[in-house]
Amino acid sequence: MNEAAGIAAVLVVxxxxxxxxxxxxxxSRTTSDFMVASRxxxxxxxxxxxxxxxxxxxxxxxxxxxxxVRGTEMMWYPVGWTAGYLxxxxxxxxxxxxxxxxxLSDFAEARLGSRRVRSLCSLIVVLVGWLYLLPQFQGAGITLQSTVGAPRWVGEVLVPVIVLINVLSGGMRSITFVQAFQYWLKLTALLLPAIALLIVWVGDGAPHPVDVPASGVGPEAWALPLAGGDPQGLxxxxxxxxxxxxxxxxxxxxVVRFYTNxxxxxxxxTTLVVLVLLxxxxLLPPxxxxxxxxxxDALVQAGRSDVLVLELPRLMVPGLAGELLTALVTAGAFAAFLSTSSGLGIAVAGVLGQDVTGRPVRGHRLSGVAAFRAGCVIAIAVPCALALLVPGVGVARAVGLAFAVAASTFCPLLVLGIxxxxxxxxxxxAGLLVGGLGSGAAVLWTLGTPPGEGWVSVLLQQPAAWSVPAAFLTMWGASLATRSRVPGDVHRTMVRLHTPEQVPLDRG
Known part of the structure; x- marks a missing residue:
């Protein structure tokens, strides 16, 4: 029964x-439709x-x-992911x-008038997108393996194929409707089972979670490093x-979604509404x-903490009700992989379509839509292959590293550029290279080696605290040293960026 319910949930989604x-x-007809839904x-x-x-x-x-596994220390993930929109x-x-x-590459070139900056931005967009796509595809494999017993490669191939079909067919216009539907599906898929599980917990009279340490983790870890004095944890x-x-x-x-407004x-x-929705x-995953x-506790012992959301309904609610709740969270998880992968696929395909597949080859150039579609195939195929070849990495850890790279590169560029x-x-x-190489080296170290002890390992596990300031200072200092190279049209550009659309600009 459990496999049938899981398969049905995946098929419905x-x-x-x-x-x-x-x-x-x-x-969807034009290039603008495919890339930014014609704004x-x-x-x-x-x-x-x-x-x-x-x-x-x-x-x-x-x-x-x-x-x-780690307790309230990890609550900073959802807090940070939400506050980032503020x-x-x-x-x-x-x-x-x-x-x-x-x-982002378009913005960099328009603001600074440099093809080199554009090319470097395009490279970083692609790498960040692939780093973010990898855990989506691997997470899909974990989900189908846990819920329907399928080999992991099935999920790691099925999600890319579905995403590719949708993005190739309609681009941003099509995906906008899909992603909006999937948000409400994911919210429902977590909310309804959470209510049911809380009712079961209250009825059981089970211990308070704070008093029950996970295997191998002492009770004090539930609140460390927030309430402790561990400098590395802090x-x-x-x-x-x-x-x-x-x-x-x-x-x-x-970023690409804000171009669609x-x-x-x-x-x-849009950003204000996003803050409320997120x-x-x-409130639900914790x-x-x-x-x-x-x-x-057995999931911690087995090293399978990533499947907690999928397994908990069965563990707490026996019988048909537990299977139905599991099917619901399976549907939400599968929607999560599809929606995020679709957005990343469009973002990476847009850059590849402009700077790689859209370039003339032997005097021939693909049309805008054709270049976008060709870029989409590359954008999805590469991380799909990596998901099949690279051993599984922690889902949240890999995404956290993608945030660190983005914070170390595009954050300084956008803040200073605007x-x-x-x-x-x-x-x-200079700033993009310092931030990108610093955080990128940390990503390779973290994904390629097991967690170690000592400050070197700690600094590389979470590089943002040093790589972001290094990128900002380098970008600022190198710009001061090359003041003569400030773009000549910078005043016009800044006026355009900061003048509300309701204020008429003098076009004379």
């Missing part, structure tokens, strides 16, 4: 996703779509698993929309805060983590 995507196909997406729809793509495998599965709202959302760009927490607070504005699939005011309104959703400390007219292309290149 798949059919609904393809049906909505196919319906959106009739609206016509209204705030409430866009906010739901952003919630759909932003709440990834790390949000749906990873947070609960981390809270199960920083984006204040500093970036409206000016970035007014730039008229399609991608560093990891604060570095995580820096990465999540500042990395959101640099995530390619987040009609104007800067709509971009700000804040409500992130509930699963806390209840897991009472009912799912708010400081003194930024030069030399400074931007």
């Amino acid at each position: 798949t059919v609904a996703t393809l049906a909505i995507g196919t319906w959106g196909l009739r609206f 016509t997406v209204r705030p409430r729809l866009n906010a739901s779509a952003i919630g759909g793509e932003y709440l990834s495998a790390a949000s749906f599965l990873g947070i609960a698993g981390l809270v199960l 920083v984006l709202l204040v500093l970036v959302a409206a000016p970035l929309r007014r730039s008229g760009a399609y991608t 560093y990891l927490t604060y570095s995580l805060i820096v990465a999540t607070f500042l990395g959101t504005m640099g995530l390619p699939h987040v 009609p104007d800067g005011r709509a971009a700000r309104r 804040g409500f959703f992130y 509930i699963y983590g806390a209840l897991g400390r009472v009912y799912a 708010w400081w007219r003194g930024l030069t292309h030399v400074g931007a290149l």
